[in-house]
Amino acid sequence: MEPTKVQSEGGLNVTLTIRLLMHGKKGETVKKMREESGARINISEGNCPERIVTITGPTDTIFKAFAMIAYKFEEDIINSMSNSPATSKPPVTLRLVVPASQCGSLIGKGGSKIKEMRESTGAQVQVAGDMLPNSTERAVTISGTPEAIIHCVKQICVVMLESPPKGATIPYRPKPASTPVIFSGGQAYTIQGQYAIPHPDQLTKLHQLAMQQTPFTPLGQTTPAFPGLDASPPASTHELTIPNDLIGCIIGRQGTKINEIRQMSGAQIKISNAMEGSSERQITITGTPANISLAQYLINARLTSEVTGMGTV
Template identity: 35%
Template sequence: MSSDSPIQAELAIQPISRSPSPAGGDVLTLRSLVSTKDAGVIIGKGGKNVAELRDQTAVKAGVSKVIAGVHERVLTVTGSVEGVAKAYAMIVSQLSSASAASPGSPSPDAQSSIRLLISHNLMGSVIGRSGLKIKAIQDASGARMFAQKDMLPQSTERIVEVHGSSESIGRAIEDIGRALLEDWERGAGTVLFHPGVADERSGRRPGQQPGRRSNGDAPRGRGSPSPNSPATQPSNLRTQNISIPSDMVGCIIGRNGTKITEIRRLSGSKISIAKEPHDETGERMFTIVGTPEANEKALFLLYNQLESEKERRVGREQMQQDELQD
C-alpha cells in the first residue's frame, strides 16, 4: 500500500496537480485529514477496503503512517477528477456505515463530512470572487462547504470541510477538483501539512530537545563565506511564489525591514515582495529564489512568523474582550 512519508522533511513541497498542463487527461492529487480510527476503516482488514477502492475507481490511494501521540493522518488520492470524486464518495459511505454500526451512533441517514487539504494559493479558485464559485458548487451538489480562514501549522494548506451525503460530497469534490486543475499552476510551491511533524509553537521536530540544533542549523564559522557570495552561488536555484494576506505583510517585513532581513540571512534565499496585490484577493506575492533546502528554510521561517503574529492578534483580542467585560 502506498503511503505518505510523514517526516521526510519538515516541509515537503509539491504541486497539487502533477500534470504538465491543464489539458485533457489531467491527474489530480487531493489530500484530506482523517482520524486514526477512520484511517483504519479506509484501509480495512489486511488492506481490503483500500484495494477495492483502487480497483473500482482506478485511483492511487494511501494513508500516511501512524505517528505516536498523533491522532490524525493524511489520506492521499490521485487519479482522474471523476475517479478521485468517486473514491471520496466511496470513502464517505464506508465511514458512514462503520459509524452507524457503532453503539450509540447516529442513524445511517445522518450527514457525513470530509476535511480536504487545499493550498492557500488555490483557495480563490474554490471560493471564487465574492464567494460565487463555492456557492455554485454547493447549489449544484447539495453539499455544504466551510473554508477555514487560517493555514495549518508549518504549511500553506487550509481545511475545506464538505458536509452532506456520500453522493453530494462526491459531486462537490468533482467540481472542486476541476476548479483546482484549471488553476493548477498556482498550487506550485505548496507547503504540505504533515500532522505531528513539528511542535506547533516551537517548530521543533518530534523528539528534538529545546535548544538543540539540527545539523542544518549549525552556525557558520567566522571565516565561512556568505551563502550569497559569487564563489558559493549554487547552480540548482529554484524560484517559488507564495501569496501572503496583505494585513500580514507588515509583520513579516518588520520595523525597518529587520524581520525579512533576518529570514533572508538565516535561510540563504533571496526574497522579494510585490509592491501591489496580485489579484482581487488583495494578497501580495512573495518570490523566493534559492536552493531547494534554502527555500524550505525560508518558507518555514515565513510561516512561523505568520503563526506567531496570528497568536499575538488572538491574544490581543482576548485581552480587549476581557477589558470590556470588567
C-alpha cells in the same frame, strides 16, 4: 473556435492528485478502494492520529474512490448509531487538504464560488482561515450526504484543474499528536497548560538561528557601504510582564537562571525594578527575532515548571 474537450464520460479525464485528512487505520478498506476505483491511493505512515490519504489518477477514478470513501463513512456512521440513542443521522464529513494558493479560486470573489458550490450540491463547504501547521496548505471541510459530497468534490476538482497551485507548496505532514500544535510567525508551538512552547525540533533550529552571528540581508537590499557597522540583523525589543511572585524562578539564585537564559538565547534581557503598588515586573528582551523567540520560550518554560510543579527545566 471549437471549445476544448475536457469532458469524458461524466468526469474530466485528467490526472489529478487530491489529498484528504483521515483519522484511524483503514488499511483493508483502502486496498479494496484501490482495486475497485483504479486510482492510486497512498496513506501517510507514522503513528499519528491523522493520516494523509493521497488519491491520484484520472479524475473519473478519483470520483469513484471518493464515492467509496463517502459511502464507507456513511456506513460507519450508521453502524455507530445503531448503538446510540441519537435519532438524527449526522452528515458525512471529509477534510481535503488544498494548497493555499488554490483556496482563493475555491472561495471565489467575495465568496461567490463557494456559495455556488453549496447551493448547487447541497453540501456544506468550509475553507479554513489558517494554514495547516508547517505547511502552505489549508483544510477544506465538506459535509453532507455522500451524493452531495461526491458532487462537491467534482466541482472542487474542476476548480483545481482550472487554477493550478502557484509557486511551491509545502505539504502538510501530520505530527504525532500528544499535545495540540499551534503555528505562529513561522514557528510551531505546542500548548502546555497556558503557555505555548516551541516544538523540540523547532527549538534546536531556533537555537541554531539565534546563535548564528552571520548578517542577515533581506533580498534586494544592498550591503551597507561600511561593512561591520550594520553586520547584524536589526535588533528588536519585546516586552513581557511577569507577576512578582514568579519573577524569582526566572532570575534564579543570584541571577543564575536569567544569565543562563541570556547565554542560551543570545538576547539582552532587562528586568525592571519592583514598582511600588504594582504586582508585576516588566521584562525587556532585545535582540534578533530568533534571539527573542528563544528567550521567550526559555522564560515560559521556567514559568511552566514553576506553575505546574514540573521540577526544573
